[in-house]
Amino acid sequence: MRFALTSEAGLNDGLAFPFINLAIALTGGGVAGLSLSHWIAIDVLWKVAVGAILGAFVGRGLGWLTFHLPNVSKLSRTGDGFVALGVTCLAYGIVQAVDGYGFVGVFAAALALRSSSRGHDYYRKMHDYAEELERFLMMVLLVGFGFALSGGGLLAGLTWPAAAFVALALLVVRPLSGWIGLAGSGLPTDEKAVIAFFGIRGLGTVYYLAYAFGHAPFEAPDLLWATVDLAVLVSIVMHGITVTPILRFLDHRSGRDTESGQLEIPLEPRIL
Known part of the structure; x- marks a missing residue:
């Protein structure tokens, strides 16, 4: 379950971009005279393919550097989970440089890196580091989001239909x-x-909406921001309250503790 939700979140961040580009183009802020065939060929097929193929190539290359160099040189000897951040930034930057979707590239690079040496203990260190970094950045974002909600009037443009x-x-x-x-x-x-049921939190939508507003004029921006912010707020509260007890219940029923379930590691049957 956790792997499915994490994978979906990573892939969705990339696959949303073609539709953002379509919305920008339809407002006149994108390619003049955009045709459906052009959008499918460039914004859907080409940029997604570049992100997937080049990201996988980067992941494979970094996997070789991490696990298959001579023992004195390979990165896994460092025991430093910081490599996870380096992989993310490198894959994103390379794919973006050739006009692909960087988020798709990061997703493909992660899968390719994971397949380089399955079962290696270093993956746990990378996972732990990435999880700690994610929690820290999420905390910063949520604190900023809370300040904006309380003092910035983000929900001022909300309507009942929204x-x-x-x-x-x-x-x-x-x-x-x-x-x-x-x-x-x-x-x-x-x-x-x-x-x-789970999966929506929507903080990535804040980036996409800001990106769209920076590239094209959209009507009723206050309404769009209010709708996105309400979705994020409700998801944080609703999913945040329910996710832990539900996953713990399913983990307990399957004979797996929650911490090990994070990595989908089956445990030996416990003696109660």
Whole structure:
């Protein structure tokens, strides 16, 4: 479940970009005379393919440097999880430099790096470092988000139709589309329900909305910001309160503790 949600979050960050570019182009802020074929060929196929292929190449190369150099030279000897951040920045920068989607590149690089030497203990160190860094940055973002909500009037432009849209997205569209997407996966019903329900937090949408506003004029920006901010706020509260007890319950029922479940490591049966 955790791997599915993490993978989906990483991939979604990249696959949202074609639709942002389409919205920008439709307002006149993008390519003049944009055609559907041009959008599919360049913004969908080309940039996604560049991100996936080049990101995988970067991940493979870094995997070789990390695990397969002579023992005195390979990066895994350092025991430093900071390599995880370096992989992220390097893959993103290289893919962006050739006009691909950097987020897709990072996702592909992570998968390729992981496949370089499965089972190596160094992955745990990289995972732990990345998780600690993510928690720190998330805390900073949430504190800033809270200040903006309380003193910046982010929800001032909210309307009842916008609030209804947020409720529909969180409670109907996301769970239903997630459930359909998992059809044929073979997962137990309760795990499919968890994956389908969780996932939205939406802080990445803040970046995309700011990017779109920086490239094209959109109508009712206050309404758009208020809608996104409400979705983020409701998701943080609703999913944040429910995720820990639900995952702990499923971990306990499957005979796996929550900490080890984070890495999907099966444990030996416990003696109660």
